[in-house]
Amino acid sequence: METKKGSLSWDNLKYELNPWLQEAIRSMGYPTMTPVQASTIPLLSGNKDVVVEAVTGSGKTLAFAMPVLQKVSERLYSVNEEEGTPEKVKRGHMLAIILSPTRELASQIQSVFNSVLEYLPEDKEPIKTQLLVGSLSGVREDIDNFLNNRPQILIATPGRMLDFLSSNYVKTTSVEIAILDEADKLLDFSFEKDITNILKRLPKQRRTGLFSATISSAGDTIFRTGMNNPVRVAVKSKSAHNSAPSSLTISYLPINPEHKLTTLIKLLDDYKFKKCIVYFPTCTGVKYFYNMFERLVSKGGDDDHVKFVSLHGQLSTKARLRAIQSFSDGDASLKKFVLMTTDVAARGIDIPDVDLVIQIDPPTDPDVFLHRCGRTGRANKVGQAIVMLNIDSREEEYAGFMEVKGIMMKEMSLPPISTKYHEDFQKRFRQYVLQDRSRHELAIKSYVGFVRYYTKHIASSIFRYQNLPYIPLAKMYGLLRLPKMPESKFIPNEEMPEDAWLGEVIDMDKFAYADPLKEKARLENLEAEKLKKIQDAKKRKEFKIKNEAWSSKTETKESKQERREKMKRKREAIEKQINEESSGDEQAQEDWKEVVKTNKKKKVSAVQGSFDDL
Numbered sequence: 001m002e003t004k005k006g007s008l009s010w011d012n013l014k015y016e017l018n019p020w021l022q023e024a025i026r027s028m029g030y031p032t033m034t035p036v037q038a039s040t041i042p043l044l045s046g047n048k049d050v051v052v053e054a055v056t057g058s059g060k061t062l063a064f065a066m067p068v069l070q071k072v073s074e075r076l077y078s079v080n081e082e083e084g085t086p087e088k089v090k091r092g093h094m095l096a097i098i099l100s101p102t103r104e105l106a107s108q109i110q111s112v113f114n115s116v117l118e119y120l121p122e123d124k125e126p127i128k129t130q131l132l133v134g135s136l137s138g139v140r141e142d143i144d145n146f147l148n149n150r151p152q153i154l155i156a157t158p159g160r161m162l163d164f165l166s167s168n169y170v171k172t173t174s175v176e177i178a179i180l181d182e183a184d185k186l187l188d189f190s191f192e193k194d195i196t197n198i199l200k201r202l203p204k205q206r207r208t209g210l211f212s213a214t215i216s217s218a219g220d221t222i223f224r225t226g227m228n229n230p231v232r233v234a235v236k237s238k239s240a241h242n243s244a245p246s247s248l249t250i251s252y253l254p255i256n257p258e259h260k261l262t263t264l265i266k267l268l269d270d271y272k273f274k275k276c277i278v279y280f281p282t283c284t285g286v287k288y289f290y291n292m293f294e295r296l297v298s299k300g301g302d303d304d305h306v307k308f309v310s311l312h313g314q315l316s317t318k319a320r321l322r323a324i325q326s327f328s329d330g331d332a333s334l335k336k337f338v339l340m341t342t343d344v345a346a347r348g349i350d351i352p353d354v355d356l357v358i359q360i361d362p363p364t365d366p367d368v369f370l371h372r373c374g375r376t377g378r379a380n381k382v383g384q385a386i387v388m389l390n391i392d393s394r395e396e397e398y399a400g401f402m403e404v405k406g407i408m409m410k411e412m413s414l415p416p417i418s419t420k421y422h423e424d425f426q427k428r429f430r431q432y433v434l435q436d437r438s439r440h441e442l443a444i445k446s447y448v449g450f451v452r453y454y455t456k457h458i459a460s461s462i463f464r465y466q467n468l469p470y471i472p473l474a475k476m477y478g479l480l481r482l483p484k485m486p487e488s489k490f491i492p493n494e495e496m497p498e499d500a501w502l503g504e505v506i507d508m509d510k511f512a513y514a515d516p517l518k519e520k521a522r523l524e525n526l527e528a529e530k531l532k533k534i535q536d537a538k539k540r541k542e543f544k545i546k547n548e549a550w551s552s553k554t555e556t557k558e559s560k561q562e563r564r565e566k567m568k569r570k571r572e573a574i575e576k577q578i579n580e581e582s583s584g585d586e587q588a589q590e591d592w593k594e595v596v597k598t599n600k601k602k603k604v605s606a607v608q609g610s611f612d613d614l
């Protein structure tokens, strides 16, 4: 849908919102609508289902929040001449549900709703929201709060929403509108089942809105959401064929993987930025590198000019929300703030002042690349996104691959870093790892996790795990020795270091945990293992001796058997010879048998005699 720039004044919105909402918009400090708001608000408020694709940071949240609030306001405040004052929403019922793939995003959406609701006049029946996300509270508690507070708008992640809706106390028959934010993610294999189950429980005559910067990826699944003749809204960047906002510059940095961390440190040092998000592939990776950066990069004092915050899916919900809050609240005029995170913070997160995004590795899903970059350059503010790509590999083709998807990238050159700088850092890093055995364990877990992650790249012809530079990457992860893993077979023999050690050989028995309790347990285990080894060796020896005795017995048995066979063969040969010589002479045969028998008897008595002599 086309929208002329001049018509973006809120006064030109082609739908008459409830007066309190009009007042709220004027007070919120947004002088104009964004194009996606101008297109979507009238459609969704005016009873159309919508599928909205608009660039990151283009104001999609308000584009659905306004229609949702409009619908709820109509239901609560519209006085009909025939029916009079509207009926109260019954206990256990809700009017709107909004679904989001992550807890952080759900919580952020609730904040947007609540910031508009601050302008709701006190004399009106309150409009309330409730957040339903895993592990913040129990489902029982969620239901109790819902029944007591009677919120009309529920904002949830799919799993918790499904559990919540399974309660007999919760009724969905009054739901008028359902929104799927980051709809392509919600409709992919990870959530699709839950989403289908949730949508099945909602009334058919409800309105539905799907929103994302990359909705086209959802393909035909969008038609399984029960939408009624939906209108498609697509808002592109100002520059044609660009799927990213024009305020966002995206660069790629070809780099030797061994130098990724030193280069990251240098970029964080040299660049002028307020807030930067650094994406790592896995939760363990974030944990590992965050701890290391806190020790080796951050100076730790109040005068420190860079502050690191970590956020990943292995943290509790409370810790995750706290991390986002502390990064958002950070006073960027005093320090540079760096959020080290995973894709948990790739979509939808809207944090003011983020002007730099760095990706240590590209994401496995090319769509997520745009979402990660889009955490900066939002709402027409300038932002820069940098992605590191391994040199001398097909990874450099990523730029061309993304161009086809409408994402333009330019190559950037490495910041000047001396060999000494790299080497000094590598030494300090090794020292850091050697100080605590658990650090090395985490290093191995992160490295193996990264290798697994790499095998999951959708663009597998560019990200070929068969050609991954395993050794430089292991050094980047601070490993002392390469771990045993199936992928090791891809390391060329001539590159494989002796016994897989990366640098000096370490006596692993003496490599201690910094935690005294853990170390005590390790030493006890080590002692027990040694003892077991000695006992096992003893047992093996005894077994061998027994085995030998048994085998010599079987040997004599075998030789007896062999002798018998030999005798039998001899006898048969003589018999055969006699038969041939005296063919037809029965008497001669009988005589021979007699001779053989007498011979045998003689032998036996001779043997017996010899025994008796003893």
Ligand SMILES: Nc1ncnc2c1ncn2[C@@H]1O[C@H](COP(=O)(O)OP(=O)(O)OP(=O)(O)O)[C@@H](O)[C@H]1O
Pocket (backbone or CB within 6 Å): 030, 031, 032, 033, 034, 037, 054, 055, 056, 057, 058, 059, 060, 061, 062, 212, 213, 347, 348, 349, 350, 374, 375, 378, 379
């Ligand atoms: N009309 C407006 N004028 C100026 N700024 C706005 C307007 N509407 C929203 N914003 C601001 O734009 C920023 C981005 O909005 P929002 O988070 O809704 O983007 P989005 O399109 O959902 O992005 P993403 O695709 O990354 O989720 C927010 O900080 C919001 O406050």
